[in-house]
Amino acid sequence: MTTTIERPRSRRRTAAGSHVARRPRSERRSNLLTLGMGALLVYFLFPLFWLVIAATKNTGDLFSTFGLWLGEDFSLFSNIQATFTHNHGEYARWMANTLVYAVVSAVGAASLATFAGYGFARYTFRGRGPLLGLILGTIMVPTTALAIPTYLLFSKVDLVNTPWAIILPSLVSPFGLFLMWVYARDAVSDSVLEAARIDGAGELTIFFKVTLRSLVPGFVTVLLFTLVATWNNYFLPLIMLNDPSYYPITVGLSSWSAQAVGGNGSNAELLASVVTGSLLSIIPLIAAFLLLQRYWQSGLSAGAVKE
Amino acid sequence: MPLSAAAPRRPQAGNRAYLFITPFLVCFVLLFLLPLAYAGYLSLFKDQLVGGTVFVGLDNYLRAVQDARLLDGVLRVALFFLIQVPIMLLVALAVALAVDSGLLRLANMFRLGVFIPYAVPSVVAALMWGYLYGPDFGPLTQLGERLGFAAPRLLGDSWMLASLGNIVTWEFAGYNMIILFSALRTVPVERYEAAAVDGAGPWRIAWHIKIPALRPALLLCLIFSVIGSFQLFAEPNLIQRLAPTVIDSSYTPNLYAYSLAFTSQQVNYAAAVSFLLGFVILVVSYAVLLLTTRRPRR
Numbered sequence A: 001m002t003t004t005i006e007r008p009r010s011r012r013r014t015a016a017g018s019h020v021a022r023r024p025r026s027e028r029r030s031n032l033l034t035l036g037m038g039a040l041l042v043y044f045l046f047p048l049f050w051l052v053i054a055a056t057k058n059t060g061d062l063f064s065t066f067g068l069w070l071g072e073d074f075s076l077f078s079n080i081q082a083t084f085t086h087n088h089g090e091y092a093r094w095m096a097n098t099l100v101y102a103v104v105s106a107v108g109a110a111s112l113a114t115f116a117g118y119g120f121a122r123y124t125f126r127g128r129g130p131l132l133g134l135i136l137g138t139i140m141v142p143t144t145a146l147a148i149p150t151y152l153l154f155s156k157v158d159l160v161n162t163p164w165a166i167i168l169p170s171l172v173s174p175f176g177l178f179l180m181w182v183y184a185r186d187a188v189s190d191s192v193l194e195a196a197r198i199d200g201a202g203e204l205t206i207f208f209k210v211t212l213r214s215l216v217p218g219f220v221t222v223l224l225f226t227l228v229a230t231w232n233n234y235f236l237p238l239i240m241l242n243d244p245s246y247y248p249i250t251v252g253l254s255s256w257s258a259q260a261v262g263g264n265g266s267n268a269e270l271l272a273s274v275v276t277g278s279l280l281s282i283i284p285l286i287a288a289f290l291l292l293q294r295y296w297q298s299g300l301s302a303g304a305v306k307e
Numbered sequence B: 001m002p003l004s005a006a007a008p009r010r011p012q013a014g015n016r017a018y019l020f021i022t023p024f025l026v027c028f029v030l031l032f033l034l035p036l037a038y039a040g041y042l043s044l045f046k047d048q049l050v051g052g053t054v055f056v057g058l059d060n061y062l063r064a065v066q067d068a069r070l071l072d073g074v075l076r077v078a079l080f081f082l083i084q085v086p087i088m089l090l091v092a093l094a095v096a097l098a099v100d101s102g103l104l105r106l107a108n109m110f111r112l113g114v115f116i117p118y119a120v121p122s123v124v125a126a127l128m129w130g131y132l133y134g135p136d137f138g139p140l141t142q143l144g145e146r147l148g149f150a151a152p153r154l155l156g157d158s159w160m161l162a163s164l165g166n167i168v169t170w171e172f173a174g175y176n177m178i179i180l181f182s183a184l185r186t187v188p189v190e191r192y193e194a195a196a197v198d199g200a201g202p203w204r205i206a207w208h209i210k211i212p213a214l215r216p217a218l219l220l221c222l223i224f225s226v227i228g229s230f231q232l233f234a235e236p237n238l239i240q241r242l243a244p245t246v247i248d249s250s251y252t253p254n255l256y257a258y259s260l261a262f263t264s265q266q267v268n269y270a271a272a273v274s275f276l277l278g279f280v281i282l283v284v285s286y287a288v289l290l291l292t293t294r295r296p297r298r
Helices: A002-022 A024-054 A059-064 A076-122 A128-140 A143-156 A164-170 A174-187 A190-198 A203-232 A235-240 A249-261 A270-291 A293-305 B011-042 B059-065 B068-100 B107-119 B122-133 B139-147 B160-184 B189-197 B202-213 B215-230 B234-239 B253-262 B267-293
Strands: B045-048 B052-055
Touching: A024 A270, A024 B068, A024 B107, A024 B122, A024 B160, A059 A270, A076 A128, A076 A164, A076 A174, A076 A203, A076 A249, A076 A270, A076 B011, A128 A174, A128 B011, A128 B267, A143 A164, A143 A235, A143 B011, A143 B253, A143 B267, A164 A203, A164 A235, A164 B011, A174 A203, A174 B011, A190 A203, A203 A270, A203 A293, A203 B011, A235 A249, A235 B253, A249 A270, A249 B122, A249 B234, A270 A293, A270 B107, A270 B122, B011 B267, B045 B267, B059 B267, B068 B107, B068 B160, B068 B202, B068 B215, B068 B253, B068 B267, B107 B160, B122 B139, B122 B160, B122 B234, B160 B202, B160 B215, B160 B234, B189 B202, B202 B215, B215 B267, B234 B253, B253 B267
Parallel strands: none
Antiparallel strands: B045 B052
């Protein structure tokens, strides 16, 4: 699959290149287009620019100085210190919780989806069509419409206010199954499987030794998107958790922000920590996306076209 | 989705398939179907001060469809969907086509830059934009003052929906762009080459070849956007603190379901509202599917 994606890309580059050479007008258009896209890029990056600037300010400067440039004092390091020490270091605890929830959910969901996607794509069995149809039909069931029902069930079996309340619901990803099903259909050739079977390899051996490698881009794609979904999830942990020591970073930051802007007895000093904490919380995911882009982009191509 | 399109497989390996699909199926039943069934069961009851929990049939649903607060919320997110989603998808499409066109300098940087907001949690996005919108000390107001015009009251009643729409567009345009861009990457090069030989410029290639080829991917984006719009929660929930008089507890259906379940303790009614909301989303999704895949009349 990867090869069929890579090949057109390099060929198209040359085609476009010769195109530009034949028509000098396109060269000018490219500047105009670059300028227009540059304006869009400014829109998409300026809130993050503001966040970086704001993280260097103390609470006083946040209110009194111009928002899009540095304030009087450079307080980034004292802000980071305040963020990590506030209320016995609960920020670090929330980051650790988020990491655990997101990684466990993502590895679990991507593994389940990869196994099942492969099973649906490579084997014929009774009821395969209806079963797959049922699961894929639930892609359209919104996660938050499912959240309150899950809460009701979990409170019945005493799972609310535990880490499981966040991890378990994130394990089922019908869209992940869809991606892996499409991916496994194209990435694994029947003849290779057949050859391995003739050699007497068991089904699990075949899966782990022969096919898993070609499923990696799809696996990483599902992994990353479940990671983001769990990392960014707010509604589910908000309703499931009461104990702040279980909070993920989203609910934690939200509770700090409520204290910072709330009316009576509000703690305005906390605002600088909300801002700095927000900045620190988005760095790991951005880094993950940049480092793993080779994988998730080819994985997405498979899903996007075959729908 | 063409389930039958899969190539035929060896039947003798049939039972071994369960080895692979059982873990997923168990989780699917326990964590997807069972909660829905349990909530569906709860939605048929009512908690009364006198007499405890009693079976009331479909009363909760009858009450929900006549609940003005719920209907207002549904209409609000429907309006949000009709305006925000086309803007977001147009931006996503424009960026995807531009990055794919080969006419753009630093294309890779643009692609990643536009995508980065997707990695920002909606909580952080709402906190940032909420601050940027601030009427007293927000940078947008400051910028307006420096340039000599009064910025609109972005957290006021008349601008709130647009302000929320801007946050959601900022968060998800890049995600949709990546889906569209990935789909563009799989269009066979031969089609472009043939068109270029016929003298078609990049704009005509985009309009006549690329956009039609993007149809399935656009549809996927559209369906995800239906789901996203109708279950809007985190952004209004956080902005609510900055504008408590503008965003009330039933501003969106999800805010309403949340306040029903956790503030006013009407669990059974909240279950019915969740169900109804899920149903509305399914209906709108299928309506979008039907409208966009309808064959043109001869």
